[in-house]
Ligand SMILES: O=C(O)C1=C[C@@H](OP(=O)(O)O)[C@@H](O)[C@H](O)C1
């Protein structure tokens with residue numbers, strides 16, 4: 200389908216169960232592959248990004264039993280990558296590209312990693328530099344600092360050097376290094392020496408998941424000093440949480456349609472996903488939030504009051520920038536989303552994509568350095584528009600929310616949601632009761 204017109208919603212009450220977390224699925228798959236024994240993962244995400252990871256692991260010689268209908272994957276853990284040769288195609292999955300690049304460095308074979316054109320524009324140099332410090336043999340086949348990569352595995356040459364890491368463009372580089380840490384000759388020590396740790400909740404998630412696979416790391420000085428012991432992961436039975444980032448669109452839908460209430464199941468105060476804190480932002484904007492251990496409800500009272508714009512540092516929740524920016528269209532006063540420079544190197548340049556598409560809807564948008572300020576349309580009504588999505592699932596999902604609030608929003612190329620949520624528009628329809 201080329202374009203999808205989104206019809207506005209009447210006030211609704213709904214309960215939604217979104218598919219498994221991309222971040223948790225792709226971490227659990229890597230750790231299960233490295234572990235000793237058979238792991239059984241349930242609630243696994245099935246989408247382009249997790250497929251890239253599963254296909255990559257199979258190409259590297261791991262045994263995966265995949266049941267898409269049941270959303271389960273059983274992984275026969277085999278330690279270091281067994282394959283002598285492999286071609287890994289990562290599409291535009293940042294997690295697959297970064298985590299598999301590190302994993303390949305533990306192998307003894309010859310591996311090539313590539314992705315779609317946009318992946319070739321997404322930097323990976325900071326990870327490659329660190330892997331080289333550990334002794335890995337990595338060559339760029341195209342532009343220096345970007346995929347495709349050729350990795351000639353020589354695992355016995357890897358060393359346990361203490362890594363010093365500055366402020367990175369992506370936390371995925373550090374997560375990738377941490378995950379292979381236990382398989383280095385003496386484990387891994389990482390010192391984060393930059394001014395700020397990018398997307399910190401994702402590093403915490405990595406360490407928590409490693410711990411679930413029975414490797415306990417030490418974190419000191421606010422995660423600035425990390426010590427990963429030499430150890431082997433142990434196979435696990437694990438239920439993956441629903442995806443908190445993808446739950447945000449449903450909570451946002453309740454926020455922009457006064458009188459609505461939306462519950463996301465399986466995601467509450469117990470979640471290991473940093474993006475669950477998005478509901479706190481909706482609370483600050485004027486919604487009621489009711490959070491239990493394993494479910495969260497957002498309710499927008501129909502009391503004639505508008506949402507309030509806010510100013511927030513979103514470095515810890517970069518994937519929430521688009522959801523928040525769209526909610527900001529319906530608020531009173533400006534919203535500033537600060538410290539999100541790495542939006543420029545995601546599925547598309549999200550800073551620019553947001554500026555252009557929010558402007559089409561009648562907002563005035565300012566970008567200053569790494570901050571984005573959105574002033575909603577003065578009339579209180581958005582201008583009908585066809586929204587370009589730039590092959591970015593989050594552009595499609597976030598701007599669909601605008602269409603639920605007011606008429607006239609069309610989403611171009613809605614199929615790009617396949618990256619993390621192939622059934623997104625079907626689940627969105629369930630809000631209509
Ligand atoms: O580690 C992860 O699973 C992720 C980390 C974040 O990326 P950055 O660390 O590049 O901000 C996030 O945007 C991405 O969707 C998933």
Ligand SMILES: C=C(OP(=O)(O)O)C(=O)O
Nearest residue numbers: 291292293294518545546
């Ligand atoms: C940034 C994202 O993905 P990736 O894992 O490709 O970086 C995202 O899902 O918003």
